[in-house]
Amino acid sequence: MSFKNMQSNLTFADISLFASIEKNRAIQRMEQINAIVDWPRIENLLMRSYPVGKSARGKEAYPPVLLMKCLLLQQWFHIDSDPELETQINDRASFKKFLGLPFDDPAPDHSTFSRFRGRFSKDTMRLVNNELLSQFAAKGLTINEGIAIDARLVQSASHPIGKEKLEEEKQKRNTPEGNLDKNGNIIKFSRDLDSDWTIKNDAPHFGLKEHAAVDTNYGFVLATEMTPASHHDSPYLPLCVARSGHTKTPIKKVYADKGYFGKNNREFLHMNNIADGIMTKASRGTELTPFEKERNKAISKIRYKVEQYFGLSHLHNNAFRARFTRLIKNAIDALFRQMAFNLLRGTKVLTA
Numbered sequence: 001m002s003f004k005n006m007q008s009n010l011t012f013a014d015i016s017l018f019a020s021i022e023k024n025r026a027i028q029r030m031e032q033i034n035a036i037v038d039w040p041r042i043e044n045l046l047m048r049s050y051p052v053g054k055s056a057r058g059k060e061a062y063p064p065v066l067l068m069k070c071l072l073l074q075q076w077f078h079i080d081s082d083p084e085l086e087t088q089i090n091d092r093a094s095f096k097k098f099l100g101l102p103f104d105d106p107a108p109d110h111s112t113f114s115r116f117r118g119r120f121s122k123d124t125m126r127l128v129n130n131e132l133l134s135q136f137a138a139k140g141l142t143i144n145e146g147i148a149i150d151a152r153l154v155q156s157a158s159h160p161i162g163k164e165k166l167e168e169e170k171q172k173r174n175t176p177e178g179n180l181d182k183n184g185n186i187i188k189f190s191r192d193l194d195s196d197w198t199i200k201n202d203a204p205h206f207g208l209k210e211h212a213a214v215d216t217n218y219g220f221v222l223a224t225e226m227t228p229a230s231h232h233d234s235p236y237l238p239l240c241v242a243r244s245g246h247t248k249t250p251i252k253k254v255y256a257d258k259g260y261f262g263k264n265n266r267e268f269l270h271m272n273n274i275a276d277g278i279m280t281k282a283s284r285g286t287e288l289t290p291f292e293k294e295r296n297k298a299i300s301k302i303r304y305k306v307e308q309y310f311g312l313s314h315l316h317n318n319a320f321r322a323r324f325t326r327l328i329k330n331a332i333d334a335l336f337r338q339m340a341f342n343l344l345r346g347t348k349v350l351t352a
Contacts, residue, residue: 075340125335146216158192160206194327
């Protein structure tokens, strides 16, 4: 098996359509993205863990970078499902032009997107995001000098169930019988057992939590991690910092709200020679000094970058709700969302 040749000769239909869409704003932005990104370097990373297309026998496969671009289109244009993504690619000439897919060729089948998504680990997607940010840095952008860290709650893709029932379902899932349906076949679709319960603002929440680090200069998403909702924010600051070092520029300062205030995080930043931009929290019997209050205000004016990412992805990508019922799938989806967000942000900065 080999990969499909996407460099076919242009047909009369192709030439006619190119002329008609040259002023399309969406395709102009996508062409800008193609121009600033070194896709072959990203494809080299994808190929490390992509077994398809390496055999001399079998049907030709789609190149992995084309399938990745398809999933980026899904993020940018708020396409809810893989079948709808297939339909949109077949229907929109601008999509095919971005993908390099001849207009008379059909889109990949929706099941291809699902299999492609399932072939990559979080580590592979982190390498891809690292490569992208490194390319932006090579073009003169100063990235990860200062980072803002925060977390948000994400609704489960399944309806909530009580803690006792949730624990019962988890124990059942851990048995051989728990992974089979009534006919003895492996269960393909099941409810979310990775989510759990937490309380925020006196309201119960069933789902997950996304921890993120964002660059304070340009707003690039530097790291994202998904956990059950009950996990506390504070212990994830060192992890987010460690996964934010995408360039040779050292991290100079970390900004975070009062939820990250504490001895462990202060010591971590001190040991790594990183300035402490964590807001101060009043302790029992001790009020904040005027200086500490002013310092907190100054920090809040910088750390809004991470809240801006949460707000935009909430509004445009429905990131407030999980798409899948497995934690690992939602974690990889968040990493795809990180890449899509950074591509748009990087293109805007570099072409301004």
